[in-house]
Amino acid sequence: MPSLQKSTIRSIYKSLISVALALGVTSILFLATGANPILAYYYIFYGAFGNLNAIVETLVRMTPILIVSLGLAIAFKCKVWNIGAEGQLYMGAMFGTIAAVSLGNTPFTLIISIFAGLFGGIVWAFIPAIMKTKLGINEVITTFLMNYVAVYFVQWLLSYPFRSTDSLFPESSKLPDAAILPTLLQPTRLHLGILIAVFIVLPLVYLLMTKTTFGYKLKAVGENPEASKYGGINVSRTILLALVLSGALAGLAGFMEVSAIQFRMRNSLSPGYGYTGIVVALLGVNNPIGVAVSSLFIAAIFNGSSTMSRAMNQPQGIVDFMQGILIIFVLASEYIMRFLEKKGVVKI
Amino acid sequence: MIELALFISLFSATIYNAAPLILASLGETVVERGGILNLGIEGAMLMGAFSGFMGAYLTGSLYIGLICSIIVGISTVLVFGFLVLKINLDQVVSGLAINLLASGLCLYLFRLVFSEGQLPYLPSLITPYAIPLLSQIPFFGPVFFNQTIFVYIGFIAVPMIYLLIFKTSFGLRLRSIGEDPVISSYLGIDVTKNRLISLIIEGALVGMAGGLLTISLFNTFDTRIVAARGFIAVSIVILGRWNPIGAFAGSILFGFTDALSLWVSAFLTGPAALSISQLLSILPYAMTILALLIGGRSVRGPASLGSPYSKE
Numbered sequence: 001m002p003s004l005q006k007s008t009i010r011s012i013y014k015s016l017i018s019v020a021l022a023l024g025v026t027s028i029l030f031l032a033t034g035a036n037p038i039l040a041y042y043y044i045f046y047g048a049f050g051n052l053n054a055i056v057e058t059l060v061r062m063t064p065i066l067i068v069s070l071g072l073a074i075a076f077k078c079k080v081w082n083i084g085a086e087g088q089l090y091m092g093a094m095f096g097t098i099a100a101v102s103l104g105n106t107p108f109t110l111i112i113s114i115f116a117g118l119f120g121g122i123v124w125a126f127i128p129a130i131m132k133t134k135l136g137i138n139e140v141i142t143t144f145l146m147n148y149v150a151v152y153f154v155q156w157l158l159s160y161p162f163r164s165t166d167s168l169f170p171e172s173s174k175l176p177d178a179a180i181l182p183t184l185l186q187p188t189r190l191h192l193g194i195l196i197a198v199f200i201v202l203p204l205v206y207l208l209m210t211k212t213t214f215g216y217k218l219k220a221v222g223e224n225p226e227a228s229k230y231g232g233i234n235v236s237r238t239i240l241l242a243l244v245l246s247g248a249l250a251g252l253a254g255f256m257e258v259s260a261i262q263f264r265m266r267n268s269l270s271p272g273y274g275y276t277g278i279v280v281a282l283l284g285v286n287n288p289i290g291v292a293v294s295s296l297f298i299a300a301i302f303n304g305s306s307t308m309s310r311a312m313n314q315p316q317g318i319v320d321f322m323q324g325i326l327i328i329f330v331l332a333s334e335y336i337m338r339f340l341e342k343k344g345v346v347k348i
Numbered sequence: 349m350i351e352l353a354l355f356i357s358l359f360s361a362t363i364y365n366a367a368p369l370i371l372a373s374l375g376e377t378v379v380e381r382g383g384i385l386n387l388g389i390e391g392a393m394l395m396g397a398f399s400g401f402m403g404a405y406l407t408g409s410l411y412i413g414l415i416c417s418i419i420v421g422i423s424t425v426l427v428f429g430f431l432v433l434k435i436n437l438d439q440v441v442s443g444l445a446i447n448l449l450a451s452g453l454c455l456y457l458f459r460l461v462f463s464e465g466q467l468p469y470l471p472s473l474i475t476p477y478a479i480p481l482l483s484q485i486p487f488f489g490p491v492f493f494n495q496t497i498f499v500y501i502g503f504i505a506v507p508m509i510y511l512l513i514f515k516t517s518f519g520l521r522l523r524s525i526g527e528d529p530v531i532s533s534y535l536g537i538d539v540t541k542n543r544l545i546s547l548i549i550e551g552a553l554v555g556m557a558g559g560l561l562t563i564s565l566f567n568t569f570d571t572r573i574v575a576a577r578g579f580i581a582v583s584i585v586i587l588g589r590w591n592p593i594g595a596f597a598g599s600i601l602f603g604f605t606d607a608l609s610l611w612v613s614a615f616l617t618g619p620a621a622l623s624i625s626q627l628l629s630i631l632p633y634a635m636t637i638l639a640l641l642i643g644g645r646s647v648r649g650p651a652s653l654g655s656p657y658s659k660e
Contacts, residue, residue: 033460081440127637135645138586140387140440142640144579148633152626160623275448282441315459317452324452327445328431335435 010348011285014337018283018329019297021336025325026318033314040308047307048300054307056188060261062299063197064089064253064270068277069295070205071249073286075242077209078222082243084128084143085250086274087150088121090267092251093258094154095120097172097265098162100179109178114255121251122244124150129243133236139243147274155267164264172265181260191260198292201249206288218242250274272320276302279323282330298323352487358611359491363499366603368393368557368565370502372581373588373595374509375553380590381513382546383526383652384432387443389554390578391450392424394571396558398454401470401569402461404562410474413563414497414556421555422548424450429547433540436658447578455571470567474498498560502596505553509592512549522546526650529657539657554578576633583636587643590650605635 027037048058068085075082082088096117103109128142159170166173181192209215217238220228229235253273258265280298284290298319305318329336340346372389379386386392399420404413424446431442462468474496482493492503513519521542524532529539561573580602588594609632613625 029456081444083444131637131641135641137640137644140444141579141583142637145576145583145633145637148576149630149637152630152633156623156626156630159626275451278444279448315456316464317455317459320452321456322452324445324449327448328427331431331437331441331445332435335437 006348010337011287011290013346013348014333015283015285015290015294015330017336017340018326018333021329022322022326026322029321030314035312035314040312040314043308043311044301044304046304047311048304050307053188054303056185056190058296058299058303059194060189060191061302062295063194063260064257064273065276065280065299065302066197066292066295067201067253067256068250068273069280069284069291070201070288071246071253072277072281073284073288073291074205074209074218074249075246076222076281077286078218078238078242080132080239080242080246081140082125082128082143082246083140083278084125084146084150084274085246085277086270086272087143087147088124088247088250089254089257089270089274090147090150090154091124091254092117092120092248093254093265093269094157095123095251096255097175097258100175100259101162101173103176103179105176105178107178109176110181110259113179113259114252117251117255118248119251121247121249121254123247124251125244125247129240129247132243133240143243151267154265158265158267162265167264170267175259175263179259180263181256183260189261193256193260196256201252202288202292205249209288214238214241250277276323279327279330282327356487356490358607360494361607361610362600362604363491363495364565364603365606366599367496367499367502368560368577369581369584369599369602370596371498371505371553371557371560372578373584373599374502374505374592375550375557376581376585377588377590377592377595378509378513378522378553379543379546379550380585380653381519381526381650382522382543383529383650383655383657384543384546385439385443385582385654386425386428386547386550387440387579387582388425388428388446388450389443389550389581390574390576391443391447392421392428392551392554393558393561393574393578394447394450394454395424396421396555397561397573398458398558398569399555400559401562404470405468410470410472410563414474414559417555417559417563418552419555421553421558422551425547425551425554429544432656433543433547436656438656439654451571454569458569458571467568470563473567474564496560496564498556498564501556506592506596513592518542518545523650526652529652557581580632580636583640583644586647586649587639589647601639602632602635605632 030037030040047054049055072082072085096113099116100109100113103112124146128139128146131137131142132139158172162172164171164173184190184192217233220233221235221238225235257269262269276298280294281291284294301322302319308314309316372393376386376389396417400413400417403416404410428442428446431437432439476494476496479493483489521537525537525539525542533539562569584595584598588598609628613628616624
């Protein structure tokens with residue numbers, strides 16, 4: 001492909017090497033537990049893409065992961081380590097749900113609720129953002145702690161003020177019909193949110209990062225904040241915006257998950273999408289296209305591994321293990337790549 | 349006299365809850381003095397908690413569990429050390445990677461040994477040991493000297509880490525590296541070796557802090573058991589101005605917050621009691637953020653903290 005730059009090809013190689021090594025280490029784990037790794041990967045692939053419903057479910061799983069990790073790619077591009085996407089997702093989902101339930105069935109319910117979801121994520125990201133830019137407090141610590149505040153706060157909201165009267169569990173009332181994202185292909189769960197993620201959010205983030213001055217500023221601040229400052233870029237404002245935008249997208253992902261899949265806000269809403277997003281954004285080298293491919297890959301592992309666990313009597317949690325291994329190899333991939341280039345195994 | 353007993357229980361619980369934070373923040377103080385920001389201590393604590401539990405569960409000895417958590421704590425921090433010292437990766441991202449790896453690994457291994465729905469527990473916990481004579485002192489005795497071995501190790505570690513940092517040649521070298529690794533290396537100081545030693549010390553302390561959670565505080569394991577204590581410890585290091593005594597004071601303060609929310613919950617009655625006690629679980633996290641907001645502004649840590657260093 002002559003149109004691709006050398007550096008892009010190199011990044012793709014690095015990500016592929018990371019994936020291959022992660023699959024390799026996981027294979028060793030399978031062998032150690034007496035399972036056949038080839039059979040295991042076959043079941044994972046079959047579980048993720050084996051039939052129409054499996055493919056749809058993989059896309060359903062991909063949607064929140066994609067939106068969260070696109071947001072994180074924006075933040076990571078300027079080296080703002082937002083690890084609070086999980087909390088931002090919960091707050092977005094909660095704000096959106098409150099808006100939807102209190103508005104009831106009106107023509108504007110869905111759109112207002114979506115904005116409420118974005119706003120919930122923004123609020124939750126704004127606190128660490130302002131602490132970072134005004135007081136110089138490390139955003140990694142604050143965003144992570146805000147996750148705990150969010151999850152416990154949502155748990156309280158769902159147990160008391162916003163608890164549904166028609167349910168035994170701590171969860172919100174069912175969303176009004178006007179706030180539900182429509183299903184596109186009965187009887188599967190293929191919903192409008194998938195199209196929103198792939199055909200609206202992804203192109204918008206791509207344009208923002210590659211075709212706007214803000215995208216350029218993100219890159220400049222990420223690579224050299226000192227030089228950016230002398231070059232006339234408002235570093236604080238760029239960092240603040242990057243963090244808040246990533247929060248907004250996490251909030252959107254949260255509300256869409258309620259509106260298209262759960263129909264009620266629950267405190268079991270996310271199986272850690274906020275953390276998965278970190279792995280996906282890094283694996284995709286903070287490039288929107290790379291992030292899209294990576295989120296499909298992780299979503300496939302997510303869904304496929306539960307099929308595999310059932311078929312081969314393997315413990316759940318292989319997806320968490322793979323994410324952990326994968327991120328180590330993604331980080332070390334530059335080192336591995338240099339080693340391979342020196343040995344002449346890879347030539348670009 | 350009932351009131352006094354209640355206050356004794358509050359302050360005794362304060363020390364008890366502070367113990368993992370004391371150990372972890374002392375460890376982090378040591379490495380940060382050498383210029384390394386290790387955010388992977390959340391993961392190292394989790395590995396310590398898991399291995400402590402498994403060691404104790406499989407051998408039936410709580411002290412073998414403790415040794416396991418120290419060894420695994422050191423190993424986990426050494427993986428971080430490999431990433432940042434050997435291949436010069438970004439410290440923040442490497443720390444996050446260790447956390448994700450630890451939670452994935454612990455979840456998987458735990459599920460490998462115990463099937464879904466099975467709730468293994470340890471038949472006993474490391475219990476308080478009353479120090480003869482000292483524990484007889486009114487009020488202070490039961491608060492400070494009727495505690496577990498972890499608390500005593502924490503008490504002893506504070507002056508030891510203080511002396512290590514400020515009164516030994518190793519401490520002097522470490523602080524010099526923390527201020528400027530390049531100049532330190534011109535002066536003949538082996539940056540990598542000294543940082544490695546600091547990481548091993550941290551690994552032992554943090555692994556122990558994790559082990560404490562499963563073999564002394566709770567008798568079971570859950571992947572959410574650390575609950576941000578590692579990050580709270582990192583915050584305490586900032587609030588304590590990279591000084592072991594400050595870290596100790598900060599840990600006591602946060603231990604008090606924990607103990608207070610439990611203590612208040614025990615007194616609440618009426619329809620709102622459950623609601624308020626649930627809301628109180630936010631307190632430790634909100635307190636940390638608030639404390640950083642007030643005490644974390646414009647503090648100056650070791651000059652090279654968090655920045656990469658390579659010999660080339």
